[in-house]
Amino acid sequence: MSNRSGLILQQGKQPSTASNINLLIVTDDFVETEEIIQTFNEMTVDIRYDTVFSHRFPPQLFKYDYDVIIYNYSLCPHTATMVSPLEKIEGWYRFPKQIPLILITETLGDEMAIECVQSGINGYILRHKLYKLPKILEKVLLSVDSEQGNQQPNPVVQLKKRLAILQTEKEQLQTAVANKEEYFSHLNHELRSPIAAILGFARMLKDEIYGSLNAKQMQYVSAALTTGEHLLDLVNDYLDIAKINANREELYCENLPVEDICQASLAIVEEKARAKELELVLNMAEDVDFCFADKLRLKQILVNLLTNAVKFTESGSVTLKVTSDQKMLNFAVIDTGIGISPEDSQNLFQPFQQVNNISNRRHKGTGLGLALSKKLAQLHGGDIVVTSKLGEGSCFCVSIPR
Numbered sequence: 001m002s003n004r005s006g007l008i009l010q011q012g013k014q015p016s017t018a019s020n021i022n023l024l025i026v027t028d029d030f031v032e033t034e035e036i037i038q039t040f041n042e043m044t045v046d047i048r049y050d051t052v053f054s055h056r057f058p059p060q061l062f063k064y065d066y067d068v069i070i071y072n073y074s075l076c077p078h079t080a081t082m083v084s085p086l087e088k089i090e091g092w093y094r095f096p097k098q099i100p101l102i103l104i105t106e107t108l109g110d111e112m113a114i115e116c117v118q119s120g121i122n123g124y125i126l127r128h129k130l131y132k133l134p135k136i137l138e139k140v141l142l143s144v145d146s147e148q149g150n151q152q153p154n155p156v157v158q159l160k161k162r163l164a165i166l167q168t169e170k171e172q173l174q175t176a177v178a179n180k181e182e183y184f185s186h187l188n189h190e191l192r193s194p195i196a197a198i199l200g201f202a203r204m205l206k207d208e209i210y211g212s213l214n215a216k217q218m219q220y221v222s223a224a225l226t227t228g229e230h231l232l233d234l235v236n237d238y239l240d241i242a243k244i245n246a247n248r249e250e251l252y253c254e255n256l257p258v259e260d261i262c263q264a265s266l267a268i269v270e271e272k273a274r275a276k277e278l279e280l281v282l283n284m285a286e287d288v289d290f291c292f293a294d295k296l297r298l299k300q301i302l303v304n305l306l307t308n309a310v311k312f313t314e315s316g317s318v319t320l321k322v323t324s325d326q327k328m329l330n331f332a333v334i335d336t337g338i339g340i341s342p343e344d345s346q347n348l349f350q351p352f353q354q355v356n357n358i359s360n361r362r363h364k365g366t367g368l369g370l371a372l373s374k375k376l377a378q379l380h381g382g383d384i385v386v387t388s389k390l391g392e393g394s395c396f397c398v399s400i401p402r
Contacts, residue, residue: 022139023049024066024099028074032127035103036072039133049149066099068122068140069279070133073105100140104130163244199228217225237368251294258291258329259284262320263300269318273310279317288322291329293400297376301384305333305396306367313337313393324402331398339390349374350384373398 033051040047054071054387062121102123110378122143152334157349204210213221243249259282266280273280291298302320309318323330340348349370373385382400 007014020046020048020200021137022065022067023047024055024069024073025049025051026069027051027072028054029072032072032074035130036133037164039130043137043347045132050133068137069099069101070084070137071101071103073103082171100131100143102140104133122132132207135390156158187239192232193237195228195232195235199225199232202228223391233276234368241372241375244372244379249379251297253292253294253380255290255292256298259324261291261299261302262322262331263294265299265306266320269306272307276310276314278313280312281317281319283319283321286321288324288329291400291402295381295393298379298400299375301376301398302333304373305331305398308369309333309335309337309396310393316393324352327402328399331400332395333397334393334395336393340386340389340390340394343392345388 023383025033025036030051037049043349050066060283082148086159100122102125103121104125104127106127108237122140125132178240204222205213205221206225240249262282266282270280279313306318306320314337318336319332321332370384377384377398377400379402384396384398386394386396388394
């Protein structure tokens with residue numbers, strides 16, 4: 001029998017044969033390990049082994065070709081709570097190769113003993129019966145040879161392995177979520193802050209705070225300000241969509257007076273509608289009074305829809321119609337604009353998608369507003385649907401729970 005005890009693992013193991021067995025002894029107590037090794041003296045095969053402390057059960061062991069793992073579990077008298085032996089060797093379930101495991105322990109409580117037996121370990125020996133180890137070892141090796149011949153792995157061990165893999169994936173996912181939160185916080189600062197600074201300087205120039213501008217300078221400053229505001233809207237919409245997709249967007253719902261929200265939303269697009277001589281209409285049903293929603297996000301949805309309606313309507317009107325039924329409150333934005341074909345309607349709520357017609361190309365847009373509005377409506381437990389006829393106008397209806 002040859003032994004190689006200690007924490008330094010040596011590579012280049014000889015392949016196992018009928019007279020050559022490679023063992024890994026995982027132990028809580030090296031003194032007790034010597035007793036285990038002594039039991040091998042009566043065996044006629046060549047036992048080669050490595051020993052390692054249980055708390056140093058590293059993944060690097062996976063690459064070694066061990067025939068059996070023996071875990072020497074010792075109860076710690078200094079701790080108030082008993083740690084299950086299976087918790088201490090959890091790494092065993094992550095071994096890519098199913099290596100048999102024999103547990104050596106003192107007498108355990110009934111519940112823990114049953115847990116060990118049901119866990120999928122291949123052998124279980126009480127320390128005062130350590131003399132049985134050679135026979136148990138021989139039995140385990142024969143059982144493994146039989147299973148390999150039948151190609152039927154232990155289903156309990158396979159389940160434990162799968163659970164261990166799922167736990168690892170869960171931890172990786174939690175790490176990824178934490179990284180996403182840090183990423184969005186960083187992105188929010190790095191993108192919004194410089195744009196806000198540029199807009200601030202552009203507004204000061206346009207307001208001629210530091211001196212008058214000639215007509216050409218005013219034209220360029222106004223263009224820079226308009227482009228900067230458009231870029232900030234794009235960044236805001238993109239970050240909002242990204243936050244929703246990452247499950248980081250939270251709603252702060254409260255009871256809101258519906259008419260106030262509608263009037264405030266219409267006021268934002270009023271100037272642009274007046275410039276195009278469009279009629280803005282608010283039509284509210286008599287039974288509509290309050291709704292339970294996030295004030296900022298509901299207003300954002302309505303403003304997005306009203307802005308699009310004004311943008312793509314050259315003449316006529318834009319109407320905000322509010323109705324209710326037993327469960328839902330419906331905000332319908334109806335315009336007399338260019339309308340949408342059935343083909344374009346299918347992709348209308350996808351990010352960066354816009355209606356592909358000549359009239360639409362005259363208008364700047366990112367295609368993010370509708371995608372964001374739909375996601376916000378769904379976050380409320382509702383949705384947005386569109387009905388439209390090309391050349392006659394469109395109706396975008398937002399429905400949220402009352």
